[in-house]
Amino acid sequence: MGHNYSSPLREPLVTGNKSYHDVTEDICKPTETKGTPMWWLVTGIAFFFVIIYIISVIATVWKGIGMWGLNKTVGWAWDITNFVWWVGIGHAGTLISAILLLFRQKWRTGVNRAAEAMTIFAVICAGQFPLIHMGRIWYGFFIFPYPNTRGGEGISSLWPNFNSPLLWDVFAISTYLTVSLLFWYSGLVPDFATIRDRAKGWRKKIYNVLAFGWQGKAKQWQRFESLSLVLAGLATPLVLSVHTIVSFDFATSVIPGWHTTIFPPYFVSGAIFSGFAMVLTLMLIVRKVLKLEDYITLAHIESMNKVIILTGSIVGIAYITELFVAWYSGNPYEQWAFLRNRIADPWIFGPLLGVEEGQHAPYWWAYWAMMTCNVISPQLFWIRKLRRSIAFTFFMSIVINIGMWFERFVIIVTSLHRDFLPSSWSYYSPTIVEVGIFTGTLGVFFFLFLLFAKFFPVVAIAEVKSILKTSGDQYVSDFKEKDEQFLEKVSKRELIFENGKSGGLVPNPTFKK
């Protein structure tokens, strides 16, 4: 079919000499066996945090926003930090499933299903925060524009403000959740059919409903591919628009530290950066626990780490650009916000930049946590050994997510806590209720993900099968991962294959005309 051509330089994406049937077996198995004690334990812990979440939300709604540590200057803090953090994490899933589909990146197939699930759960967690912050959560539906009787006499309704970025957010987040859900589910349907056809008894009945009566007809697949492609084309600008609009929440204001034109690209790359870190955290656990090392290989992990280098570097450049522009603009408020509210630590940079003793930035620790985690640490992935080290990648994925949480905290709280009126300057710290809500959403996220990993096919079965002939290790036999000499020859274009063919790129031996 002409598709079975693969560069000999490409690493296999499916190892273990798998046949189509093996793929089905391996990926369906976790859904067909009882949960392991480990699964029950971890799910139990996650559920414990779900309960903490429920209690904290009830406390907030019952008593009001006074349960949080907010004050006159810091009118939103952990809630909006967590909101932006969760939305950002969601972005990686869409990048993998949509943007990499348009770029025809085959390694997408091993991780797209779980990454999309992660997107949906992350956006669900994100959506909680603006809702809870409304205080009177039962009036939440007021944000949607629908004809109503709140406008008073006559025919006029009371409408939301279409010029407000907060309303744009409502549209962006709800559209994002809907489209991600549709994209994810339409991809799941053929795989549910695979499970349905293997199942017996009541499981067959449930998966029969979930599979929507999928049969795998040529016409169905033709429409399936058309749908995937168009949804990917729609989701690509959508995902870029979502964090752009989230950044407008800040960028359209006149607060020093927020009023920045580079926010949209800076937020989008930061979102993908943190999202990939979360995908790695989850996938490294999933591949081990569900024994999917043959489908989520080191090649996948390395590819994701490369995306982390790229987006992490963009984030680093954005931080430095922000500092440069603050200095170069000559705007004293902007300079104050960066030097005296963020950078000036008590010992090194504060004294060096002429900040008086005792006048250091109150949140310097948050700023430097962010700088260390996001600017310095991803650069370590330039080293190939570290990119391919599972333990190091896992450690870094957590460091990056801590760093990205601090980024949002720095942007939001340090910009707010000292406003234009020095008498109202204050220091914000969270209450136990806020901590409870945040750790609670982590619980909700992991709880949903664990349920997904137990009952849904974690890897896209049909998609992996469709790349097997081009990326299975039995078909990509020329690649020798550990052979340094081979790699050197590749880089010098002095390649001579065992089958006698020579030159840079030749069809692999299994290629048939």
Next chain:
Amino acid sequence: MAKTFVVALYKDEEVLMKAVKHIKTAGVKITDALTPFPVHGLDEAIDVPETRLHTAGFLFGLLGFLTALTCMTLISTVDWPINYGGKPNFSLPAFIPITFEVTVLFASVGMVITYFLRNGLSIFNSTEVIDERITDDHFALLFDATEFTDEGMAKVNNILQESGAVEVNMRTMEKYKNLNR
């Protein structure tokens, strides 16, 4: 209406593609093909016309675009004009984000609904599975059995065996629906 099919099963998509050519040159009409994953070029090979799903997507998107822009314009200029810092009531740049989001929302939701309807997919389906291995590792070609005489059937069987089929069965389907339109 019940329909009887000759079902030829293959175990490899490359064999399947060659088989399709072989069968077509022998003059046997292929009714349908079922595969565990999308096989590129198969739809063309068995003469399935190109899908128009993307056109539906475009139309739904257009509808969303017009809905959002019209609603916001009418609300801001006619129904309840409000003075935001002296800015014009019809402020197109501020309407762009929501217009974009609603366009994407309408296009995707509309397209997915169309996709499910046209593909005959719904939770109320009681599925009639032709062969349970088709969603695993078998590729099936379907032939309308009513078109063959007994003699023709033997000939077709030979052609299918020649083409590399691992199994040839007869199967009666109660609710077969031809999607290849």
